[in-house]
Amino acid sequence: MRERYLLRGNEAIAESAIRAGCQCYFAYPITPQGELVEHMAHNMPRLGRTFIQAESEVAAINMVYGAAAAGVRTMTSSSSPGISLKQEGISYLAGANLPAVIVNVVRGGPGLGNIAPSQCDYFQAVKGGGHGDYHMIVLGPSTVPEAGELTMLAFDLADRYRTPVMILADGLLGQMMEPVELPAPIDMASLPAKEWAATGARGREPNIILSFDLSPDNLKKMNLALQAKYAEIRKNEVRYEEAETEDADIVIVAYGSTARIAKTVVRMARAEGIRLGLFRPITLWPYPYEPLRALADRVDTVLTVEMSAGQMWEDVRLAVAERANTPFYGEMGGIVPTPKEILTEVRKHAR
Amino acid sequence: MPVDIARMTKVFGRPESLTQARSTYCPGCHHGIITRIIGQTIDELGIAERTIGIAPVGCSVFAYLWYRCDALQAAHGRASAVATGLKRARPDLVVFSYQGDGDFASIGTAESIHAANRGENITVIFVNNQIYGMTGGEMAPTTLVGQHTATTPDGRDPATTGYPIRFSELIAQLDAPVYVTRQALYDTRRIMDCTKAVKKAFQNQVEGRGYSLVEILATCPTNWHMSPIQSNQHVADTVTKVFPLGDLVNRGA
Numbered sequence: 001m002r003e004r005y006l007l008r009g010n011e012a013i014a015e016s017a018i019r020a021g022c023q024c025y026f027a028y029p030i031t032p033q034g035e036l037v038e039h040m041a042h043n044m045p046r047l048g049r050t051f052i053q054a055e056s057e058v059a060a061i062n063m064v065y066g067a068a069a070a071g072v073r074t075m076t077s078s079s080s081p082g083i084s085l086k087q088e089g090i091s092y093l094a095g096a097n098l099p100a101v102i103v104n105v106v107r108g109g110p111g112l113g114n115i116a117p118s119q120c121d122y123f124q125a126v127k128g129g130g131h132g133d134y135h136m137i138v139l140g141p142s143t144v145p146e147a148g149e150l151t152m153l154a155f156d157l158a159d160r161y162r163t164p165v166m167i168l169a170d171g172l173l174g175q176m177m178e179p180v181e182l183p184a185p186i187d188m189a190s191l192p193a194k195e196w197a198a199t200g201a202r203g204r205e206p207n208i209i210l211s212f213d214l215s216p217d218n219l220k221k222m223n224l225a226l227q228a229k230y231a232e233i234r235k236n237e238v239r240y241e242e243a244e245t246e247d248a249d250i251v252i253v254a255y256g257s258t259a260r261i262a263k264t265v266v267r268m269a270r271a272e273g274i275r276l277g278l279f280r281p282i283t284l285w286p287y288p289y290e291p292l293r294a295l296a297d298r299v300d301t302v303l304t305v306e307m308s309a310g311q312m313w314e315d316v317r318l319a320v321a322e323r324a325n326t327p328f329y330g331e332m333g334g335i336v337p338t339p340k341e342i343l344t345e346v347r348k349h350a351r
Numbered sequence: 352m353p354v355d356i357a358r359m360t361k362v363f364g365r366p367e368s369l370t371q372a373r374s375t376y377c378p379g380c381h382h383g384i385i386t387r388i389i390g391q392t393i394d395e396l397g398i399a400e401r402t403i404g405i406a407p408v409g410c411s412v413f414a415y416l417w418y419r420c421d422a423l424q425a426a427h428g429r430a431s432a433v434a435t436g437l438k439r440a441r442p443d444l445v446v447f448s449y450q451g452d453g454d455f456a457s458i459g460t461a462e463s464i465h466a467a468n469r470g471e472n473i474t475v476i477f478v479n480n481q482i483y484g485m486t487g488g489e490m491a492p493t494t495l496v497g498q499h500t501a502t503t504p505d506g507r508d509p510a511t512t513g514y515p516i517r518f519s520e521l522i523a524q525l526d527a528p529v530y531v532t533r534q535a536l537y538d539t540r541r542i543m544d545c546t547k548a549v550k551k552a553f554q555n556q557v558e559g560r561g562y563s564l565v566e567i568l569a570t571c572p573t574n575w576h577m578s579p580i581q582s583n584q585h586v587a588d589t590v591t592k593v594f595p596l597g598d599l600v601n602r603g604a
Contacts, residue, residue, distance in 0.1 A: 024440050050439040054432070055465035062429035062462065066405075066436025069423050074440070092426050198421035198437065200401040200444055208415050210406075210424035 061089030095211025116334020379579025428459025
């Protein structure tokens with residue numbers, strides 16, 4: 001039987017990570033993800049697992065690098081300015097093919113910004129915030145239960161593809177409380193062995209973990225291998241949700257907390273006869289370009305709604321490729337758009 | 352009289368824990384001696400099958416090539432944080448980081464100090480040659496006052512660049528470290544002393560005592576623009592005046 005709890009998004013992510021077998025968690029406190037760190041501080045040592053409050057975000061992500069190299073499931077979490085500091089380490093994780101989970105409970109930016117909800121780190125997450133030709137899988141939960149489910153999934157995907165995986169949440173999702181059904185902890189013994197890990201060269205050749213090769217030919221090969229992996233991920237892991245799109249003239253494209261608000265807008269619009277649907281990317285990388293393109297063929301307008309200046313809008317326009325109108329409505333600075341405001345925008349594009 | 356090799360006793364050889372990979376270090380550089388000392392220590396303690404080396408960025412970026420043990424290459428300055436993560440994940444492994452002065456005492460300052468302050472049960476080998484060798488001889492945090500480098504062409508001026516940082520002394524102020532020592536390699540006696548210190552630093556970890564740091568004053572003939580012999584003399588006569596040799600912390604047995 002699944003257990004039911006009333007949890008904040010931050011706590012649901014933390015508890016799901018524990019149930020997914022996270023053995024080592026390293027982080028530096030930052031708002032609005034403080035409850036995540038505190039949940040781990042309270043629970044990890046009691047389970048005989050590792051919790052370290054690192055001296056910085058930079059140290060935390062490098063501790064993740066070390067733990068991932070040892071073959072254990074490991075995670076760090078932070079919010080926007082702290083995630084900027086982790087970019088060096090994320091690039092190294094990607095380059096060294098190390099599995100790890102990174103949670104970003106996004107807040108207003110740029111710079112110190114504020115601690116209110118935002119989606120202004122989309123570019124940084126999906127286009128590669130660190131140096132080099134790399135991607136990481138980016139999952140965008142839109143409810144507290146889904147934040148828990150995607151955290152469990154994140155660990156599986158990280159191990160399967162030996163890649164960093166980011167949970168791209170936002171301050172609203174992190175702070176909001178909802179009933180959550182948590183799955184039973186996974187059986188750690190069921191996980192496949194990590195033959196590549198640095199666990200001591202006993203009866204085998206040494207395992208060397210690096211993201212480095214001075215020879216351009218060899219580094220090109222390393223890059224081609226990464227690109228082949230990304231092609232595989234694009235083929236297998238695209239996830240999205242469609243709601244009320246069958247007869248829609250207009251669809252909203254939104255992810256995370258904004259998508260949840262947009263679901264309310266769909267109900268309100270339908271009540272006044274506007275055939276509105278919702279397309280919600282769940283994987284932000286790989287982005288669901290193909291299904292969105294197919295949908296764009298059937299509708300007049302694809303309205304992007306985001307808590308940013310229009311970062312995901314770029315991917316929407318790449319997907320739609322002028323098959324439909326692609327207006328944008330966004331908020332910035334930590335302001336959460338209301339259903340009424342979005343509905344007003346929808347009406348402008350209704351037939 | 353012909354020599355009967357079969358009847359000879361081997362008194363010195365290449366440590367089993369070292370690979371046959373060709374050195375990337377310049378002639379006269381002390382990194383090779385340190386590599387050998389670590390290899391010998393791993394042999395003597397019989398820990399090759401559970402040792403993980405962590406290579407830094409700098410001249411010793413290739414350190415993962417020298418040892419017959421698992422190894423990681425870390426981001427610049429982060430080796431002590433990487434070692435922390437690895438050791439906490441697998442306390443049964445023996446984890447050492449190998450870091451130069453730029454890596455350990457400049458860009459990695461926070462990671463270095465805090466790993467020491469947590470008393471991580473790791474071994475840190477800190478190679479202080481007072482210069483950035485890999486990038487072409489620029490100023491290090493440990494560069495001596497007046498020393499000419501690519502970025503202090505008129506000599507290091509404390510008025511604008513500060514003084515050589517005695518990082519081991521900073522770490523020695525902390526409560527957690529069990530062993531902090533500064534060693535050199537300019538003559539046979541120092542090499543033997545340094546070998547003992549490195550062994551102790553590994554032994555501490557094997558016995559679960561906690562954080563050990565061995566700072567080693569090394570030469571960089573290429574970027575010091577000195578011969579290897581002049582370089583050794585420079586360490587003995589000048590560098591040790593700024594960086595005195597000996598144990599700074601030696602807690603417990």
